[in-house]
Amino acid sequence: MTIEGRCLCGKVRYEVRGDLTRAGSCHCSMCRRSHGAAFGTYASVPDGGFHWLAGEDDVTVYKSSPAGGRAFCRRCGSTLGAVENGELRWITLGTVDGDPGIRPQANIFVASKAPWHEITDDLPQFDEYPPSE
Ligand SMILES: [Zn+2]
Numbered sequence: 001m002t003i004e005g006r007c008l009c010g011k012v013r014y015e016v017r018g019d020l021t022r023a024g025s026c027h028c029s030m031c032r033r034s035h036g037a038a039f040g041t042y043a044s045v046p047d048g049g050f051h052w053l054a055g056e057d058d059v060t061v062y063k064s065s066p067a068g069g070r071a072f073c074r075r076c077g078s079t080l081g082a083v084e085n086g087e088l089r090w091i092t093l094g095t096v097d098g099d100p101g102i103r104p105q106a107n108i109f110v111a112s113k114a115p116w117h118e119i120t121d122d123l124p125q126f127d128e129y130p131p132s133e
């Protein structure tokens, strides 16, 4: 399937061709700050499946770790995805238009979750990354 997403102001738009394969909510302090929320929910994009449709000039990548970064719209601040080694590998599910066809499969970095947030779903919880990574 093909899905589309956009930032809050609408200047930046993207599409993903092919099915999203994995999705999860990250409770680490960087994701919380980046989203201004209890957690960030991401889905992995298939190889070569991610494309900016509009507004790529307004996309800024904040380097939050040596190999990773967060792509956001410099006009409205929406966090659009996570970048690994210069490539956008994860989109934020909150910026998707309509149903992305995938549901979150796990809560990760639960050891650093916000003290004011209680996880109430039944998904597996991992203190950091799942063991398979
Ligand atoms: Zn924007």
Ligand SMILES: [Zn+2]
Binding pocket: 026, 027, 028, 029, 030, 031, 032, 109
């Ligand atoms: Zn995180």
